Amino acid sequence: MSRDLKDRYAPPAWAFAFHGHRCPFMPLGYRMGVMALQHLALERDLDHTLHVICELGEGHPQTCLMDGIQAATGATFGKALIEKTYWGKLAATFWYPGKTAVRYALRPSFLDAFGAQEFFAWRKRGSEPSAIPADVTDAAIAWTLAQPDDAVFAIRESPDFSYQPPKGSFQRAACSVCGEYVFERYVRIRDGKPVCIPCAEQMG
Ligand SMILES: [Zn+2]
Ligand SMILES: [Zn+2]
Numbered sequence: 001m002s003r004d005l006k007d008r009y010a011p012p013a014w015a016f017a018f019h020g021h022r023c024p025f026m027p028l029g030y031r032m033g034v035m036a037l038q039h040l041a042l043e044r045d046l047d048h049t050l051h052v053i054c055e056l057g058e059g060h061p062q063t064c065l066m067d068g069i070q071a072a073t074g075a076t077f078g079k080a081l082i083e084k085t086y087w088g089k090l091a092a093t094f095w096y097p098g099k100t101a102v103r104y105a106l107r108p109s110f111l112d113a114f115g116a117q118e119f120f121a122w123r124k125r126g127s128e129p130s131a132i133p134a135d136v137t138d139a140a141i142a143w144t145l146a147q148p149d150d151a152v153f154a155i156r157e158s159p160d161f162s163y164q165p166p167k168g169s170f171q172r173a174a175c176s177v178c179g180e181y182v183f184e185r186y187v188r189i190r191d192g193k194p195v196c197i198p199c200a201e202q203m204g
Contacts, residue, residue, distance in 0.1 A: 009034060009145055015071035019064065021130040024119060024140040028152070029068025032104045035149065036094040037073060039102050045074035045081065050096050051163055052082045055089035055105075061123065062090060093161055101161035105154045110147065117143060175199055 009031040019026045033052075037043065042050065052075045056063050066082065069092060075081035091105035114120075119140035122132045129137065144152070171184040176193035188200040195203070 011068060011071060015068065018071060019067045021128070022134070022137045022141065023064050023129040024114070024117070024137070024144045025062045025064035026068040026071075027141050028106070028144055029065035029070075030072045031068070031145075032065070032092060032153065033069040033072025033075075035153065035155075036092075036102060036104060039155070040094060040096050040099050042096060042099075044072070045079075048079055048081065048168075050075045050081055050094065051165065052092055052094055053163070054082065054084045054092040055087040056084050056092075057086040057088040058084075060088055065090060065092075093158060095161060095163045101158045101163075103156045103158050103161075105156075107152065107154050110152045114140075114144065177203075 011030040093103040095101040117140040173194040175196040177199035
C-alpha cells in the first residue's frame with residue numbers, strides 16, 4: 001500500500017471508537033471529507049459554517065460513510081451541518097459560503113471492485129461488521145486506502161449549487177399547552193397563543 005495515501009486518509013482511532021465498529025465505509029467517508037476540505041482549502045469546522053448534503057437514504061448499506069464525513073470535516077449532526085436527501089446514492093456535496101460547492105461520488109467501477117472483497121460476502125451472509133474477523137475487515141479497509149483518488153471518486157464542482165443556512169435565533173417561547181420551551185422558528189400560534197408542533201397537531 002502507498003504509505004502516503006494511508007497516512008493521509010486513515011481515520012484516527014477515535015473515529016472508529018465513535019463509529020462503533022471497524023468497516024471500510026466509515027474510512028471512505030473520512031477520506032471523502034479530508035479530500036473535500038483540501039479541495040475547498042478549509043480546516044475542520046470548529047463551529048457552524050460548512051454544510052454537507054449527503055445523497056444517502058436509509059434501509060440500504062454503506063450509510064456508515066456519513067460517520068466518516070462527520071469525523072473528518074466537523075460537519076456533524078449535532079451542529080446541524082449535515083443532512084440527507086434520501087436519494088439512496090453514495091455521494092455528498094460540500095458547501096461553504098464564498099466558495100464553489102464540490103460534489104464527491106463513489107465511482108460505480110470502484111464499488112463493483114470493492115464488492116468483490118471478502119468483507120461483503122460476510123455482510124451478505126448476514127454478519128454484522130463487529131462479528132466479521134478482523135483480518136477480513138482490515139483487508140477491505142487497506143484495499144480501499146490503497147486505491148488512487150481518481151479511481152475511487154468522481155469529483156465535480158457545482159457552481160450553481162446554492163444553500164441558504166437558516167437564520168439563527170436564541171428566542172424561545174413556552175408552549176401554552178404542554179409548557180415546554182420551543183425555539184422561535186418552530187413555534188406555532190393557535191388561538192393567539194404559542195404552541196409547539198406536536199401540541200398544534202393534536203389541536204388539529
Ligand atoms: Zn460502519
Ligand atoms: Zn406543546
